[in-house]
Amino acid sequence: MTKRIRLLAALLATGLFVQAQAADKFIVVQSTTSTQNSGLFDHLLPVFKADTGIEVRVVAVGTGQALKNAQNCDGDVVLVHAKAAEEKFVADGFGVKRFDVMYNDFVVVGPGNDPAGVAGSKEVVKSFKTIADKKALFASRGDDSGTHKKEQELWKAANVDVKAASGKWYRETGSGMGATLNTGVGMGAYVLADRASWIAFGNKGNFKIAVEGDPSLFNQYGVIAVNPAKCPNVKSELGNAFVNWLVSAKGQATIAGFQQNGQSLFFPNAGK
Numbered sequence: 683m684t685k686r687i688r689l690l691a692a693l694l695a696t697g698l699f700v701q702a703q704a705a706d707k708f709i710v711v712q713s714t715t716s717t718q719n720s721g722l723f724d725h726l727l728p729v730f731k732a733d734t735g736i737e738v739r740v741v742a743v744g745t746g747q748a749l750k751n752a753q754n755c756d757g758d759v760v761l762v763h764a765k766a767a768e769e770k771f772v773a774d775g776f777g778v779k780r781f782d783v784m785y786n787d788f789v790v791v792g793p794g795n796d797p798a799g800v801a802g803s804k805e806v807v808k809s810f811k812t813i814a815d816k817k818a819l820f821a822s823r824g825d826d827s828g829t830h831k832k833e834q835e836l837w838k839a840a841n842v843d844v845k846a847a848s849g850k851w852y853r854e855t856g857s858g859m860g861a862t863l864n865t866g867v868g869m870g871a872y873v874l875a876d877r878a879s880w881i882a883f884g885n886k887g888n889f890k891i892a893v894e895g896d897p898s899l900f901n902q903y904g905v906i907a908v909n910p911a912k913c914p915n916v917k918s919e920l921g922n923a924f925v926n927w928l929v930s931a932k933g934q935a936t937i938a939g940f941q942q943n944g945q946s947l948f949f950p951n952a953g954k
Contacts, residue, residue: 707735707736707737707920708736708737708738708739708920709736709737709738709739709758709759709917709920709921709924710739710740710741710756710757710758710759711738711739711740711741711757711758711759711760711761711924712741712743712748712749712751712752712756712757712759712760712761712762713740713741713742713743713748713760713761713762714742714743714744714745714748714761714762714763714827714828715742715743715744715827715858715859715860715879716763716828716829716859716876716878716879717740717742717761717878717903718740718742719742719858719859719860719879719882719883720878720879720881720882720942720947720948721882721940721942722878722937722940722947722948723738723740725936725939725940726933726936726937726940727740729932729936730924730927730933730936733927733932734923734924734927736920736923736924738924741756741757742858743827743858744823744825744826744827744828744829744830744858745762745763745764745767745826745827745828745831746764746767746825746826746827746828746830746831747825747826747827748760748762749762749767749768749771749776752771752776752777752906752908753771753774753776753912755908755912755913755915755916757908758907758908758916758917758918758920758921758924759905759906759907759908759921759924759925760777760905760906760908761783761903761904761905761928762828762903762904763828763829763876763901763902763903763904764827764828764831764832765780765902765904767828767831768780768904768906771906772906775909775911775912776908776909776912776913777906777907777908777909778906778907778908778909778922779906779907780904780905780906781904781905781906781925781928781929781952782902782903782904782951782952782953782954783903783904783905783928783929783937783950783951783952784903784934784937784948784949784950784951784952785900785901785902785903785948785949785951786876786877786878786901786947786948786949787876787877787894787899787900787901788829788832788874788875788876788877788899788900788901789874789875789876789877789880789891789892789893789894789899790806790809790872790873790874790875790891790892790893790894791863791866791872791873791875791880791889791890791891791892792818792871792872792873792889792890792892793870793871793872793887793888793889794888794889794890795888796892797816797818797819797870798812798813798816798818798872799812799816800812800813800872800892800893801890801892801893802892803892803893804893804894804895804896805893805896806836806893806896806898806899807836807839807840807896807898808840809892809893810836810837810839810840810842811840811841811842813872814837814840814842814844814847814851817847817850817851818851818871818872819851819853819869819870819871819872820851820852820853820871820872820873821853821855821862821865821866821869821871821872821873822844822852822853822854822855822862822874823854823855823856823857823858823859823862824854824855824856825855825856825857825858827858827859828901829859829874829875829876832874832899832901833874836874836898839898853865853869853871859875859876859879860879860883862875863875863879863880863883863885864885866889867885867886867887867889872892876901877894877901877947878942878947878948881942881943881945881947882942882947902951903948905924905925905928905929906925907921907922907924907925908921928952929952929953933950933952934950934952935950937949937950938950
């Protein structure tokens with residue numbers, strides 16, 4: 683092989699190696715339907731990629747499924763909203779460390795004629811009890827998402843057995859937030875939703891926020907890098923770069939700048 687041919691071969695091999703590196707510079711983030719459906723990732727990820735060159739591929743499912751997927755090593759980072767489940771994920775060794783990222787709140791939305799008479803209430807547990815007592819239709823995600831976990835917590839506090847009511851006034855969709863809101867609007871049922879998804883939702887019909895402002899409706903989001911000790915295939919360096927960017931001043935400012943219809947959907951609170 684002549685010197686020139688060897689040089690060309692070396693250049694070709696180098697080029698292919700660089701292309702392979704560039705093609706591999708991505709991470710998988712297991713996250714929630716609320717962060718995806720609200721449009722947050724469409725706003726956030728191009729800024730992150732411009733800063734770091736790292737592409738983020740989002741799997742948008744309920745929080746429970748996102749954590750299960752990460753436990754199965756099908757992801758590099760989780761960004762979800764069920765703090766107790768997130769802390770267990772870390773305690774069980776699947777996550778490196780959990781960081782607060784941002785928050786918003788949950789709201790109960792319902793039809794304009796308000797069949798349960800709960801509109802304007804700031805007491806969500808009392809409102810849930812009233813909905814159950816009046817057997818007003820309620821559409822639940824029923825998918826082990828962060829929103830579903832919060833809803834179950836509220837029913838328990840209201841001392842309501844929704845399993846016994848399943849298929850009657852209590853309907854489980856087994857779907858994400860957008861699909862559940864569509865179902866709720868279609869059947870005239872109350873729905874617990876995160877505020878970001880509600881603001882971004884386009885098929886409101888005559889539905890309005892019925893219950894809001896209760897401190898128990900606070901909705902905290904956290905981010906966790908998957909532990910390479912459990913998942914050797916995890917892209918630890920790239921995943922940690924995403925986590926660190928989200929909690930940095932630039933990431934927090936980017937979250938704060940995201941709005942829909944003139945309203946902020948998420949409020950950054952890393953380190954607070």
